[in-house]
């Protein structure tokens with residue numbers, strides 16, 4: 001048996017503790033697979049009693065300075081599981097410069113500074129792995145980088161935020177309203193007290209930036225992802241969609257068309273027989289359309305201590321393998337293409353529109369006229385009486401471009417006294 005490979009942990013919270021558990025519980029298999037023990041020697045923490053107890057249980061040293069880890073010649077790999085941008089970014093950079101390999105689960109950081117950190121790792125001839133940063137326990141990045149390496153991916157669609165998927169599941173299956181669903185998600189620990197990143201689609205957008213790089217080789221920035229969340233989504237719209245044969249899901253999508261890509265996050269009407277419509281509660285899934293395999297979907301827990309830690313430990317084992325083979329320093333995904341973005345006039349989709357209009361004759365004709373003038377067709381229309389004076393009308397359009405949709409929204413605002421309650425994209429031909 002070769003000598004142990006030692007790891008330094010930065011942060012000992014939910015995921016850090018999971019890393020200790022997985023390494024301990026699966027020790028025998030891990031050793032057999034990589035030919036040596038893999039142990040956490042030190043953890044950088046802010047001192048508390050529970051961390052002292054963990055240190056005793058797992059026989060590791062608690063430290064309070066980064067240098068205690070990165071200047072330790074016995075430590076080969078650093079795992080960053082503190083979260084947030086700083087000091088995580090500085091600590092990872094310092095660790096790479098000190099010659100350590102790095103594993104992180106920090107999607108916020110990777111979506112915003114991933115290219116810079118990957119270049120630094122490459123310059124330093126060190127590995128930077130981050131499987132756990134997208135869809136926690138689902139091994140999606142390595143699957144795209146390795147198993148789909150020979151395939152030509154056309155679309156990546158993901159339910160990559162467990163909090164919002166939990167909320168939407170409750171809104172669809174139990175007719176809960178948005179506020180009750182959010183409160184329940186918070187009580188169960190699926191949503192943080194400040195749910196902004198989840199409900200506004202920001203967390204899903206971070207993951208789409210990372211997925212886009214792996215699937216299409218293109219580096220996109222957060223401001224190149226069109227982001228809309230589910231904040232304030234109306235239960236009536238969710239129910240109307242359900243009656244029309246659709247399930248509302250927060251979908252992150254990156255679609256390739258004529259060599260360019262469009263990345264987006266937003267609530268989407270997914271046909272109820274589509275595999276993504278069957279992803280319930282806090283679970284995640286990534287659906288890939290490619291020319292070789294066709295359609296494939298990767299499903300599992302998108303978060304949680306042990307699922308996330310399992311992905312981190314797999315990254316650690318990959319790095320140990322590479323150290324043993326002398327093949328260190330390659331990027332997690334080597335596929336790189338110049339970034340090209342699809343213009344809005346070429347991004348087409350069907351749309352769901354929910355409108356409030358006076359309950360008088362001729363109103364619907366006005367809507368039909370606006371649609372016809374924009375060159376858009378209607379596929380389904382449902383009208384229900386909302387109040388004595390108003391009717392609530394829900395329509396699903398034929399496919400049209402984002403530019404056409406913007407024109408229709410403008411015309412409704414300027415030429416009618418309708419209230420456009422919501423718009424969502426609709427998946428399907």
Ligand SMILES: NC(=O)c1ccc[n+]([C@@H]2O[C@H](COP(=O)([O-])OP(=O)(O)OC[C@H]3O[C@@H](n4cnc5c(N)ncnc54)[C@H](OP(=O)(O)O)[C@@H]3O)[C@@H](O)[C@H]2O)c1
Pocket residue numbers: 010011012013014015016044045046080081082083084087105106107108132133136302303304305308
């Ligand atoms: N939880 C999940 O299911 C999940 C899934 C996928 C990815 N991730 C990612 O994994 C990372 C960790 O998440 P988590 O859920 O484990 O968070 P967490 O439970 O809040 O743990 C973070 C830990 O880092 C410590 N920390 C933060 N700044 C520090 C500093 N400057 N010095 C020392 N310790 C510091 C915190 O210490 P204190 O206890 O003193 O505050 C805390 O113990 C995040 O990037 C997250 O996005 C998490």
